[in-house]
Amino acid sequence: MAIATINPTTGETVRTFPELSESEIERKVGLAHERWRTYRDTGFDERAEWMRAGADLLEQEADAAARLMTTEMGKTLAAARGEALKCVRGMRYYADNAAEFLADEPLADPAAVGASHALSRYRPLGPVLAVMPWNFPMWQVMRFAAPALMAGNVGLLKHASNVPQCALYLEDVFRRGGFPEGCFQTLLISSGRVEAILRDPRVVAATLTGSEPAGRSVAAICGDEVKHTVLELGGSDPFVVMPSADLDRAAATAVDARVQNNGQSCIAAKRFIVHSDVYDAFTDRFVAGMRALTVGDPFDPATDVGPLATERGRAGVEELVDEAVTRGAKVLCGGRRPPGPGWFYPPTVITGITRDMRIFTEEVFGPVAALFRAADIEEALEIANATAFGLGSNAWTRDEAEQDRFISDLDAGQVFINGKTVSYPDLPFGGVKRSGYGRELSAHGIREFCNLKTVWIG
Numbered sequence: 001m002a003i004a005t006i007n008p009t010t011g012e013t014v015r016t017f018p019e020l021s022e023s024e025i026e027r028k029v030g031l032a033h034e035r036w037r038t039y040r041d042t043g044f045d046e047r048a049e050w051m052r053a054g055a056d057l058l059e060q061e062a063d064a065a066a067r068l069m070t071t072e073m074g075k076t077l078a079a080a081r082g083e084a085l086k087c088v089r090g091m092r093y094y095a096d097n098a099a100e101f102l103a104d105e106p107l108a109d110p111a112a113v114g115a116s117h118a119l120s121r122y123r124p125l126g127p128v129l130a131v132m133p134w135n136f137p138m139w140q141v142m143r144f145a146a147p148a149l150m151a152g153n154v155g156l157l158k159h160a161s162n163v164p165q166c167a168l169y170l171e172d173v174f175r176r177g178g179f180p181e182g183c184f185q186t187l188l189i190s191s192g193r194v195e196a197i198l199r200d201p202r203v204v205a206a207t208l209t210g211s212e213p214a215g216r217s218v219a220a221i222c223g224d225e226v227k228h229t230v231l232e233l234g235g236s237d238p239f240v241v242m243p244s245a246d247l248d249r250a251a252a253t254a255v256d257a258r259v260q261n262n263g264q265s266c267i268a269a270k271r272f273i274v275h276s277d278v279y280d281a282f283t284d285r286f287v288a289g290m291r292a293l294t295v296g297d298p299f300d301p302a303t304d305v306g307p308l309a310t311e312r313g314r315a316g317v318e319e320l321v322d323e324a325v326t327r328g329a330k331v332l333c334g335g336r337r338p339p340g341p342g343w344f345y346p347p348t349v350i351t352g353i354t355r356d357m358r359i360f361t362e363e364v365f366g367p368v369a370a371l372f373r374a375a376d377i378e379e380a381l382e383i384a385n386a387t388a389f390g391l392g393s394n395a396w397t398r399d400e401a402e403q404d405r406f407i408s409d410l411d412a413g414q415v416f417i418n419g420k421t422v423s424y425p426d427l428p429f430g431g432v433k434r435s436g437y438g439r440e441l442s443a444h445g446i447r448e449f450c451n452l453k454t455v456w457i458g
């Protein structure tokens with residue numbers, strides 16, 4: 001895939017970038033390694049000062065950063081601005097909390113292990129390669145970079161090939177914030193060049209956010225090299241609605257949860273599982289809400305849903321919908337691409353889905369909702385868990401016993417009751433099953449790329 005900014009609203013190639021040569025990659029990996037040898041011994045206060053200065057810059061430049069994101073991948077300008085400010089929040093969160101999260105943990109009774117003192121100390125690992133997706137082109141990077149840099153690691157970013165300007169901008173923000181040269185570098189390379197970097201002994205670990213095949217490939221190489229990985233992969237999150245739910249709020253949230261980021265979020269609700277008693281009432285509200293959305297130019301403030309980010313992405317969504325329809329599924333709204341330029345696809349609701357359809361088993365990365373009816377909580381849980389993924393999950397009920405069932409029995413890394421799944425710097429984020437492993441964000445996220453060193457002093 002060429003490294004290029006291609007505006008998904010028009011299909012026009014705005015700017016292309018040459019890939020790094022072998023010697024440029026060698027120079028950057030060498031610089032990361034050399035930098036880490038001194039950077040690892042900087043103090044939390046110094047790192048926090050650079051991180052806060054970077055956050056201030058990004059806050060001041062949020063409008064320009066938002067325009068870059070909207071141009072490169074088509075999210076609405078308001079959503080892009082929100083993403084820039086979320087990065088600012090994440091940067092300040094780790095600047096404020098890293099020292100506490102990584103403080104020494106002394107053993108209360110060192111005599112029990114025959115020591116005068118015993119403790120655990122978090123030490124940084126070294127240069128970490130981050131392979132990142134285009135859908136949240138700044139936030140996905142920041143939730144790796146802010147904790148990794150605050151922990152004393154250095155970062156190498158291989159961003160998705162369609163968001164090179166976002167990647168270069170983030171490198172620039174860290175540099176202008178004051179981080180020494182080499183602490184955070186963008187590598188403009190295609191995915192075929194990743195393996196050699198993963199196998200380089202100077203690169204000690206990797207994190208990948210993206211699709212399952214990409215995750216499998218990176219994890220297999222790192223497994224072969226015995227290097228730590230964190231994988232944040234796809235999702236097909238359930239959104240269960242039970243009879244006691246506030247249906248107006250549930251339906252409005254369901255619309256938002258499905259079409260956020262033009263339907264291209266790993267934690268978008270994708271499968272809506274509704275109790276029979278409220279199925280018709282919920283469906284009427286939900287379909288009306290999806291129909292009412294304005295699809296169009298993401299720079300226009302009146303737009304709710306912009307284009308899909310890539311032509312290939314739209315073709316993938318169309319294939320899943322068309323296959324389901326051919327096998328007998330029913331389209332309640334949307335389902336057909338509009339004429340004209342740009343990679344638009346309308347908000348769509350589908351029912352009558354059977355388990356032999358690809359739409360049942362695969363992640364739909366576009367504004368398409370799959371709607372299911374459940375007779376009771378057992379059937380709702382069965383459908384919700386009948387997926388290879390396990391990232392986020394949502395359940396709507398005011399019954400506390402039911403809430404507890406969903407919290408315990410939904411197979412997912414996250415359960416949101418009477419709301420939609422959202423990532424916050426303060427809460428751990430990650431999945432189970434084929435959605436990946438490891439955790440980002442919160443105290444757990446910053447500890448992923450640390451050596452938890454056991455210290456025993458006689």
Ligand code: NAP
Pocket residue numbers: 001131132133134135136140158159160161162189190191192194209210211212213214215217218231232233234235265266267363365391431435436
């Ligand atoms: P993708 O095709 O897997 O690409 C993600 C990144 O991996 C890109 O930088 C891509 O580079 C690179 N890549 C692709 N194949 C690779 C390989 N074999 N070896 C090494 N690197 C490889 O995914 P995407 O289409 O950009 O993003 C959508 C996917 O990401 C969805 O499945 C979504 O659910 C998931 N996602 C998950 C989370 C989460 O936190 N769990 C968050 C956001 C998105 P190129 O662009 O150069 O191909």
